[in-house]
Amino acid sequence: MTRVAFVTGGTRGIGRAIVERLKADGLKVAAGYSGNDEAANATARELGVMVVKGNVGSFDDCKRAAEAVAGELGPIDVLVNNAGITRDGFFHKMSYEQWSEVIRVNMDSAFNMTRQVIDGMRERSWGRIVNISSINGQKGQVGQTNYSAAKAGVIGFTKALALENAKKGITVNVICPGYIDTDMVAAVPENVLQGIIAGIPVGRLGKGEEIADMVSYLSGERAGFVTGATFTLNGGQYLAS
Numbered sequence: 001m002t003r004v005a006f007v008t009g010g011t012r013g014i015g016r017a018i019v020e021r022l023k024a025d026g027l028k029v030a031a032g033y034s035g036n037d038e039a040a041n042a043t044a045r046e047l048g049v050m051v052v053k054g055n056v057g058s059f060d061d062c063k064r065a066a067e068a069v070a071g072e073l074g075p076i077d078v079l080v081n082n083a084g085i086t087r088d089g090f091f092h093k094m095s096y097e098q099w100s101e102v103i104r105v106n107m108d109s110a111f112n113m114t115r116q117v118i119d120g121m122r123e124r125s126w127g128r129i130v131n132i133s134s135i136n137g138q139k140g141q142v143g144q145t146n147y148s149a150a151k152a153g154v155i156g157f158t159k160a161l162a163l164e165n166a167k168k169g170i171t172v173n174v175i176c177p178g179y180i181d182t183d184m185v186a187a188v189p190e191n192v193l194q195g196i197i198a199g200i201p202v203g204r205l206g207k208g209e210e211i212a213d214m215v216s217y218l219s220g221e222r223a224g225f226v227t228g229a230t231f232t233l234n235g236g237q238y239l240a241s
Contacts, residue, residue, distance in 0.1 A: 178234025
């Protein structure tokens with residue numbers, strides 16, 4: 001049986017690396033995206049995958065996306081909740097819009113998308129859900145109370161959902177990447193970026209492919225005994241026990 005995977009935020013950065021790896025693993029893959037049509041078209045053309053446009057912060061958009069994937073590829077067996085944004089600022093200057101947009105896209109999206117697929121996974125007694133959190137959801141970060149709160153919430157969401165669905169053959173795990181060589185990190189001022197790299201014991205940024213390798217394992221048949229786990233991939237920058 002060929003499994004079907006859907007990766008939110010799957011046309012750039014870490015998400016695209018995950019899409020490419022799952023496609024190479026033999027899955028039928030769809031990539032979600034919100035606004036960059038050029039990147040989406042390139043992903044569809046270069047990787048040969050389905051792309052679906054929508055806002056993961058909208059429950060209705062997620063419903064339409066899941067229905068579109070099921071209609072073209074089949075029911076979703078593997079869900080990777082990867083989409084995320086930043087709207088940084090010190091809390092005492094943070095607007096409600098900065099707070100709520102990050103919470104909607106980074107945390108509400110985990111409910112919005114997972115709710116569309118969980119019943120089918122339970123009926124089929126098989127499913128893999130991989131949530132992408134962040135090092136800053138574990139340790140916090142100045143200027144990112146909104147992002148850190150959302151990403152910490154994803155970790156708690158993962159643990160509870162794993163317990164609820166373990167007997168149904170569904171695993172739920174979370175990956176907390178450190179600083180990865182993506183467009184988001186590349187936008188950081190050069191002097192700040194060099195300071196970040198200096199704080200990473202392995203001495204470099206991570207690669208999207210390294211996160212994708214972990215997603216590949218957690219999405220596979222042999223990962224059935226791994227659930228509710230938090231995987232910290234950050235080059236030793238933050239050591240979580």
